[in-house]
Amino acid sequence: MLDLLNLPGIKPVDMYKESKALIIVAVADVAETFICPDCKIPMHKHGTRKNKFSDTPLYMEPVRLEVQRPRFRCESCGKMAMSKLSFLDDKRRATKRLVDVIRQQCFSATFRALADETGVAVNTVKNIAHDLIQELEQTVRYETPVIMGIDEVNLAGGYRCIITNLTTNNVFEMLEERTQDHLKTFFNDLPDREKVEWVCTDLWRPFKRSFAAFLPNAKLIIDKFHVVKMALEALEEERRKYQVQLSKDNLINVKRSIQWLILKRHENLTPAEHKALAIVREQIPELAIAYDLKESFFTIYDEPEKQLAQNAFEAWKNRLPHEGMEPFKKLVKMVHNHYDEIFAYWDAPFTITNAFTEGLSGLIKMSNRLGRGNSYEIIRAKTLYSVEARKVGSGFRSGREKVEYGPHIPTLLKQAESSELD
Numbered sequence: 001m002l003d004l005l006n007l008p009g010i011k012p013v014d015m016y017k018e019s020k021a022l023i024i025v026a027v028a029d030v031a032e033t034f035i036c037p038d039c040k041i042p043m044h045k046h047g048t049r050k051n052k053f054s055d056t057p058l059y060m061e062p063v064r065l066e067v068q069r070p071r072f073r074c075e076s077c078g079k080m081a082m083s084k085l086s087f088l089d090d091k092r093r094a095t096k097r098l099v100d101v102i103r104q105q106c107f108s109a110t111f112r113a114l115a116d117e118t119g120v121a122v123n124t125v126k127n128i129a130h131d132l133i134q135e136l137e138q139t140v141r142y143e144t145p146v147i148m149g150i151d152e153v154n155l156a157g158g159y160r161c162i163i164t165n166l167t168t169n170n171v172f173e174m175l176e177e178r179t180q181d182h183l184k185t186f187f188n189d190l191p192d193r194e195k196v197e198w199v200c201t202d203l204w205r206p207f208k209r210s211f212a213a214f215l216p217n218a219k220l221i222i223d224k225f226h227v228v229k230m231a232l233e234a235l236e237e238e239r240r241k242y243q244v245q246l247s248k249d250n251l252i253n254v255k256r257s258i259q260w261l262i263l264k265r266h267e268n269l270t271p272a273e274h275k276a277l278a279i280v281r282e283q284i285p286e287l288a289i290a291y292d293l294k295e296s297f298f299t300i301y302d303e304p305e306k307q308l309a310q311n312a313f314e315a316w317k318n319r320l321p322h323e324g325m326e327p328f329k330k331l332v333k334m335v336h337n338h339y340d341e342i343f344a345y346w347d348a349p350f351t352i353t354n355a356f357t358e359g360l361s362g363l364i365k366m367s368n369r370l371g372r373g374n375s376y377e378i379i380r381a382k383t384l385y386s387v388e389a390r391k392v393g394s395g396f397r398s399g400r401e402k403v404e405y406g407p408h409i410p411t412l413l414k415q416a417e418s419s420e421l422d
């Protein structure tokens with residue numbers, strides 16, 4: 001029989017089909033002699049032993065090897081011996097090459113699909129993936145970001161903390177939850193902590209208290225997107241209050257579109273939307289005031305310098321009416337609570353928070369596509385150890401030591417999009 005197995009130490013002698021697998025019968029092809037390690041005398045042949053092992057699929061069928069090996073026995077002490085098969089995995093009843101195939105595919109295919117394809121149990125696939133993840137955790141190291149983003153993304157059934165490198169747009173780390181405990185552990189284990197110069201995050205207060213102790217050289221910035229989002233939320237609250245006041249005639253024209261109309265920036269309104277806004281001004285002047293407050297809040301970020309931005313915020317604050325507009329007064333409080341971090345935006349070397357927002361929206365899109373049917377552990381591994389995405393931006397420092405920044409977010413997104421088409 002042609003040796004289609006190509007495994008050292010055994011030769012195929014027969015092949016037959018069982019319901020779910022191709023069985024290849026093989027025999028050990030060695031004329032080995034065994035010496036008893038204790039008695040130092042030759043051992044004698046003592047029957048044969050039949051064992052089954054899973055191997056890589058053949059003709060798109062799972063393969064089971066049925067290997068027959070002679071057993072040897074020491075006549076003096078009764079010790080038994082059998083030829084070792086070097087192609088077997090140490091931990092599983094499977095060939096090394098099958099375990100390799102599963103390792104290569106376990107982040108791109110589902111465990112169930114891999115189990116069906118190879119004929120091994122789903123749990124075996126899971127264990128192989130788990131071992132691989134542990135190995136990667138020990139060996140893969142990414143460069144500590146100089147400009148770090150910290151945010152939350154809803155992934156695999158919960159809000160996960162994602163730490164990004166904002167200079168290179170790579171994922172640096174993923175934590176199961178964004179709690180003080182998780183972050184403290186992360187910061188404690190972070191190599192080159194002193195390298196971090198900027199940290200960009202949202203308006204999450206607990207973080208502000210703890211991070212300074214861990215990152216001695218870092219300045220905290222609250223990103224622009226999360227700040228202006230509060231102005232939008234304030235406007236939304238006002239809209240819900242006043243929209244009911246629209247007259248019936250105008251309701252038809254305006255009501256349906258009023259929500260997104262007022263959320264839009266003034267310069268992006270179409271002529272029809274300008275007309276609708278004029279109706280709002282006429283019928284609900286309070287809502288128009290809220291709209292104008294939102295618009296002028298946004299323009300704070302158009303200021304080229306920190307002092308000018310702070311002045312613009314003061315001027316904006318002074319325009320708030322004494323009565324009403326409570327959601328905007330809440331916004332003022334929030335700005336004061338995070339004053340230094342919000343205005344640190346103007347101290348940053350470049351527009352860090354744009355990179356933060358773009359990276360984050362990429363991650364959110366990716367998580368929407370990755371989420372289904374995967375555990376957190378696997379999603380994290382798929383994200384952090386994606387071979388393709390890790391190639392982007394990696395290189396060698398002084399020609400020797402490999403430098404990696406982590407998986408590139410746009411590449412991760414592309415992968416997630418293409419796997420959705422499968």
Ligand SMILES: [Zn+2]
Binds near residue numbers: 038039074077078079
């Ligand atoms: Zn012996």
